Amino acid sequence: MASPLRKRIKQWLTLRIGLPLGYALFRLIRLTWRHRRIEQAEPFILGPGGPKLCAVAFFHGDLLYIAHEMCWHRPRLRGNVYLMASRSRDGEIIARLVEWIGGKTVRGSSSRGGGQALLEMVNSLGPHDYAAIAVDGPRGPRHEAKEGILLLAKRTGLPVVPMAGGAAGKWIARSWDRLEIPRPFSRTTMLFGQPLHVPAGANAQTVAALREELERRLRALKEEADAGCRL
Secondary structure, eight states, X not given: OOHHHHHHHHHHHIIIIIHHHHHHHHHHHGGGOEEEEEESSSOSSSBTTBOXXXXXXXXXXXXXXXXXXXXXXXXXXXXXXXXXEOSSXXXXXHHHHHHHXXXXXXXXXXXXXXXXXXXXXXXXXXTXXXXXEEXXXXXXXXXXXXXXXXXXXXXXXXXXXXXEEEESXXXXXXXXXXXXXXXXXXXXXXXXXXXXXXXXXXXXXXXXXXXXXXXXXXXXXXXXXXXXXXX
16 A cells, blocks of 8 residues: 555544544543633633633643633634634644634644735634634744734734643643643643733834743743642
8 A cells, every 4th residue: 555545544534533533532521621710811701891802822732721712612702713723734633623613713824824824814803703823833843932923913903812721630642732631530720811912013023022922921821820730
């Protein structure tokens, strides 16, 4: 059997069988998590005054935490949640997962079609829609933020809210992002940090400084989320 054929068969099995089974398992296991969410600033996702629109920034390895958050809050939101997914095979898996949950995806990344994808996301966002971007995707380096979400915020005026998750018990995938998979009945924590605002007239130097600050906040949130689950 030729190698390209084996590759196609493996991809077909992953998308047609493995992914649906994995999604069903995720929906089942997430119901057992002892989950808490902490917002360090005024609530931006679902506050007392109603939903506040934002662009959520997270690390690629925290994808299942953001998926859990989308499952929990999607019925309460008036608009859609748009998540950027790369054009790769992994991006196809993420896109299907997000769409099954009820969100929408824009295909592209910082390295493959990113500029077009960013423009498409800007044009797709409605008055009640949210954006979510894994800032170190699609292939890392791990936990190094890129500027895409800040450029989105500059164009749309949305505040950028950093988000990080943690679990007391978890499996860690052998992938570049070290995807975290909380174990059944694990304590999980979702932290939302202070929002960053990008002025419409921000120059390249300002955006670069905000990128460094966003990365610093995300790393700090990640450490805090991991530590909080162990308490």
